[in-house]
Amino acid sequence: MHSGYVMNCFKSIKFSRRLYCSLKAAQKIGEYDVAIVGGGIIGTSTARELLLAYPKLRVVLLEKEKELGLHQTANNSGVIHAGIYYKPGSLKAKLCVQGSKLTMDHCDKKKIPYKKVGKLIVATDEEEVKYLKVLYERGLSNGVQGLEFIDTQEKIHEREPECRGLKAIWSPNTAIVDYKHLAKSHADDFHDGGGEIRLRAKVAKIEESGRSDFPVRVVDSKDHTLVAKYVLTCAGLYSDKISMLTGCPRNPRIVPFRGEYLLLKPSKRKMVKCNIYPVPNPKLPFLGVHFTPRMDGNVWLGPNAVLAFQREGYSYFDINPLELIDALTYSGFITLCLKNLRYGMGEMLRSIIWPLQVKQLQKYLPSITSEDCERGPAGVRAQALAPDGSLLEDFYFDKSKMGNLKDRVLHCRNCPSPGATSSMAIAKMLVEKMGKEFGLEKIHEEIKTKLKQ
Numbered sequence: 001m002h003s004g005y006v007m008n009c010f011k012s013i014k015f016s017r018r019l020y021c022s023l024k025a026a027q028k029i030g031e032y033d034v035a036i037v038g039g040g041i042i043g044t045s046t047a048r049e050l051l052l053a054y055p056k057l058r059v060v061l062l063e064k065e066k067e068l069g070l071h072q073t074a075n076n077s078g079v080i081h082a083g084i085y086y087k088p089g090s091l092k093a094k095l096c097v098q099g100s101k102l103t104m105d106h107c108d109k110k111k112i113p114y115k116k117v118g119k120l121i122v123a124t125d126e127e128e129v130k131y132l133k134v135l136y137e138r139g140l141s142n143g144v145q146g147l148e149f150i151d152t153q154e155k156i157h158e159r160e161p162e163c164r165g166l167k168a169i170w171s172p173n174t175a176i177v178d179y180k181h182l183a184k185s186h187a188d189d190f191h192d193g194g195g196e197i198r199l200r201a202k203v204a205k206i207e208e209s210g211r212s213d214f215p216v217r218v219v220d221s222k223d224h225t226l227v228a229k230y231v232l233t234c235a236g237l238y239s240d241k242i243s244m245l246t247g248c249p250r251n252p253r254i255v256p257f258r259g260e261y262l263l264l265k266p267s268k269r270k271m272v273k274c275n276i277y278p279v280p281n282p283k284l285p286f287l288g289v290h291f292t293p294r295m296d297g298n299v300w301l302g303p304n305a306v307l308a309f310q311r312e313g314y315s316y317f318d319i320n321p322l323e324l325i326d327a328l329t330y331s332g333f334i335t336l337c338l339k340n341l342r343y344g345m346g347e348m349l350r351s352i353i354w355p356l357q358v359k360q361l362q363k364y365l366p367s368i369t370s371e372d373c374e375r376g377p378a379g380v381r382a383q384a385l386a387p388d389g390s391l392l393e394d395f396y397f398d399k400s401k402m403g404n405l406k407d408r409v410l411h412c413r414n415c416p417s418p419g420a421t422s423s424m425a426i427a428k429m430l431v432e433k434m435g436k437e438f439g440l441e442k443i444h445e446e447i448k449t450k451l452k453q
């Protein structure tokens, strides 16, 4: 009798808890024209652009962290690239050149600090000189303004007194900015324009709602639910996982590569005035350390590229066994490693014994020593890899494939560097795409008419 009474009490507590939770969840249900998942630089700039184009739309931005822009947006080199490297005609080339201009114009307008410190791409042997010439031609074809081919060591010295090299490209319009600051400014504009931002909202499901007016249901990990007409996802390191929620293929898969930086000690910062970059290896374009002055006066050296043991793992101690196994057993990663074993081992070694990384830096700045440097921060790249081990270099978008969700959910699956530079151009392109394919113009007109009545 006594134990039955206790059991009943437990049951009723459990029931009340469930009731309370579902009431709380119901409170959170909202109806939106568009829900955007991911509050990095891509999500925030697109949210802002969407309300600039269609101010009456009801738009919500969902971010799993307690702050916006905490991942790739905050942990990158902070360079506004000019658009030199990328294949003419590629989306990357077009969006980088456009994005760089849009970003600087926007910073001027909003008084967001940035600095045009310029950039030297330095060739240190004859092989690199050949590719440097290709890069120079690419830059010109891409419409990058102000490029100069520097053909003597003396002229390199004039730009950067401590730097050594055979030949170089000088890009005066390459700049630096704090992208987290920029993302915050976009989010403020979005919020001021009537957009809603939900933090600590980790999207766990995107499914059919069964409603004809708002066919998509988005559920977060705390069971908070909203319904929307359309969804855009910009989930960075989880972009493949989020795409899979709506029936998209598992591949190309995101493999997280941590990029660790060294810092130049404060007394040595004057050694570096502009960005100094190597000539990239065309097969592994994201490898190769560079020197980057920061908005806060620091100088970052790096990054390297080692497998992160967790998608958002910023040190060797951040380990997620499932995510690690997912990467290690993926044919794309295995093939990439086998093809580039020497590079990979070298990167690991330099990561553990960081003074070895200084040796690479000495190629460009012979006077730098490990006493001038210390360990610095790290960022994690969302590297999309095809099953055959090839890196997906260009930006890549995909649409939902499932039942009534087909064509209602758009995913940004690959936004590698220079994704931050290109973000404002990507935002314009996405809004145009959503405008056409989601019929946003019509929805917007309907809302305007309703509001007038």
Ligand SMILES: Cc1cc2nc3c(=O)[nH]c(=O)nc-3n(C[C@H](O)[C@H](O)[C@H](O)COP(=O)(O)OP(=O)(O)OC[C@H]3O[C@@H](n4cnc5c(N)ncnc54)[C@H](O)[C@@H]3O)c2cc1C
Binding pocket: 037, 038, 039, 040, 041, 042, 043, 062, 063, 064, 065, 068, 069, 070, 071, 072, 073, 074, 075, 076, 077, 078, 079, 080, 081, 201, 202, 203, 204, 234, 235, 236, 237, 238, 242, 259, 303, 378, 379, 380, 381, 382, 415, 416, 417, 418, 419, 420, 421, 422
């Ligand atoms: C080391 C490094 C250096 C780089 N240097 C440069 C550079 O100098 N210049 C440049 O232009 N680009 C650079 N990049 C690239 C640039 O940082 C990225 O292209 C850009 O930040 C991508 O932005 P994003 O919004 O797609 O990703 P993120 O900034 O990673 O944002 C994705 C957001 O989605 C959120 N999210 C994920 N899953 C969920 C979920 N389930 N629910 C809700 N929210 C979710 C995350 O919390 C995150 O805030 C660099 C990148 C790295 C890693």
